[in-house]
Amino acid sequence: MPLAVRIHLFAAAVTAATVAAVIHLRRRRSHIKAMGSTLLVLFAKSTEELKLAQSLKLKFKNTSDALKVSEEEKEVKVQLGSDVGPDSQVNFGVGLYMDSLVASRFGRLLLWSPRLSSTHDLVSKNFHELPLGTVCITDNQFKGRGRSKNVWDSPLGCLLFSFILQMEDGRKLPLLQYVVSLAVTEAIKQLCQDKGLPQLDVRIKWPNDLYLEGLKVGGILCTSSYQSKFFNVSAGVGLNVDNEKPTTCLNAVLEKMRPNSSKLTREEILASFFNKFEELFDILLNEGFNVLEDLYCKTWLHSGQKVVIEEKIDGRSIQSEVTIKGLTSSGYLLATDKQKNSYELNPDGNSFDFFKGLVRRKLE
Ligand SMILES: *[C@@H]1O[C@H](CO)[C@@H](O)[C@H](O)[C@H]1NC(C)=O
Numbered sequence: 001m002p003l004a005v006r007i008h009l010f011a012a013a014v015t016a017a018t019v020a021a022v023i024h025l026r027r028r029r030s031h032i033k034a035m036g037s038t039l040l041v042l043f044a045k046s047t048e049e050l051k052l053a054q055s056l057k058l059k060f061k062n063t064s065d066a067l068k069v070s071e072e073e074k075e076v077k078v079q080l081g082s083d084v085g086p087d088s089q090v091n092f093g094v095g096l097y098m099d100s101l102v103a104s105r106f107g108r109l110l111l112w113s114p115r116l117s118s119t120h121d122l123v124s125k126n127f128h129e130l131p132l133g134t135v136c137i138t139d140n141q142f143k144g145r146g147r148s149k150n151v152w153d154s155p156l157g158c159l160l161f162s163f164i165l166q167m168e169d170g171r172k173l174p175l176l177q178y179v180v181s182l183a184v185t186e187a188i189k190q191l192c193q194d195k196g197l198p199q200l201d202v203r204i205k206w207p208n209d210l211y212l213e214g215l216k217v218g219g220i221l222c223t224s225s226y227q228s229k230f231f232n233v234s235a236g237v238g239l240n241v242d243n244e245k246p247t248t249c250l251n252a253v254l255e256k257m258r259p260n261s262s263k264l265t266r267e268e269i270l271a272s273f274f275n276k277f278e279e280l281f282d283i284l285l286n287e288g289f290n291v292l293e294d295l296y297c298k299t300w301l302h303s304g305q306k307v308v309i310e311e312k313i314d315g316r317s318i319q320s321e322v323t324i325k326g327l328t329s330s331g332y333l334l335a336t337d338k339q340k341n342s343y344e345l346n347p348d349g350n351s352f353d354f355f356k357g358l359v360r361r362k363l364e
């Protein structure tokens with residue numbers, strides 16, 4: 001379909017409201033960018049997994065088994081790493097990544113794309129078709145998914161990936177996002193240590209953002225669907241490694257701390273992430289989150305933070321101050337007031353900033 005016609009259809013579909021106009025612009029941009037075909041290249045860690053990759057490639061060729069993609073993706077081409085050759089346009093050091101990876105269940109099958117609307121959509125839409133632990137990574141994501149359907153464009157220089165796993169215990173499911181966050185911060189710590197670099201103090205802003213020097217450098221998104229005793233989970237991470245604009249990134253802070261030192265690469269961070277994640281995920285499953293809670297609370301920004309809760313009682317608005325202490329067993333914030341009463345704080349779901357619009361429930 002010629003581009004002009006498509007834009008016209010979009011124009012007809014949206015109403016005149018300002019918000020809609022913004023969406024319209026964004027869509028139009030996505031469509032222009034997405035004119036070419038989408039390339040996905042499959043890489044595997046071992047020869048056994050390579051065989052799996054080969055059979056997946058053949059399977060996806062069959063139109064009735066093709067990978068499910070978003071409307072932004074046009075024709076999708078799936079290739080094997082060995083098909084594209086060493087001089088290809090693959091802008092990801094797969095050799096370095098695979099060599100650094102020791103995890104036995106995660107990250108061993110990797111789908112790389114130069115440009116994709118959303119890694120999260122790709123893995124969640126194709127959950128059935130992909131082996132558990134498969135990761136999808138892209139250099140440039142133009143319709144990334146955030147919390148509560150926020151959409152953002154990600155510049156080059158970000159580590160953007162999503163992977164899949166299954167869980168049985170629904171009580172542990174809400175805690176998974178914390179384990180993913182912790183795996184990111186622990187992976188960075190480990191890498192800085194291994195490479196003799198200064199420690200980057202990446203912190204968790206509850207529930208799922210990553211901050212460095214007071215600025216957001218990343219975020220985590222976990223979604224799941226449930227069927228016959230299993231939660232199929234897609235976990236996604238976006239981390240700004242190399243792009244200083246508009247705020248900051250890991251390597252800019254490293255450069256400030258020690259000029260001309262070596263830098264962190266997406267490949268090393270991704271491998272280190274899975275190495276840590278596998279370890280922490282097993283702790284979550286076998287021992288429970290309480291074993292990790294101490295480390296989590298050392299890594300987040302909130303211990304001792306005071307929050308003002310606004311409640312409507314009999315039509316009157318009453319403010320009270322509580323102090324954040326940790327997490328409750330269901331993964332919400334644990335807080336106490338001056339009288340030492342304990343509360344669980346839940347986001348009210350309406351505010352963009354979680355710390356505005358918290359709802360409290362008194363704990364016994
Ligand atoms: C393509 O998929 C369909 C449905 O799964 C199957 O019946 C058919 O045999 C497949 N064709 C090839 C060439 O594998």
Ligand SMILES: *[C@@H]1O[C@H](CO)[C@@H](O)[C@H](O)[C@H]1NC(C)=O
Nearest residue numbers: 127128225226227230231232
């Ligand atoms: C979860 O994944 C399994 C395959 O591992 C699949 O059989 C099942 O249908 C999936 N459930 C949902 C709700 O997607």
Ligand SMILES: *[C@@H]1O[C@H](CO)[C@@H](O)[C@H](O)[C@H]1NC(C)=O
Nearest residue numbers: 255256257258259260261262
């Ligand atoms: C860093 O490298 C640049 C270019 O090689 C050099 O001009 C500069 O002096 C170096 N800075 C430090 C602090 O070593």
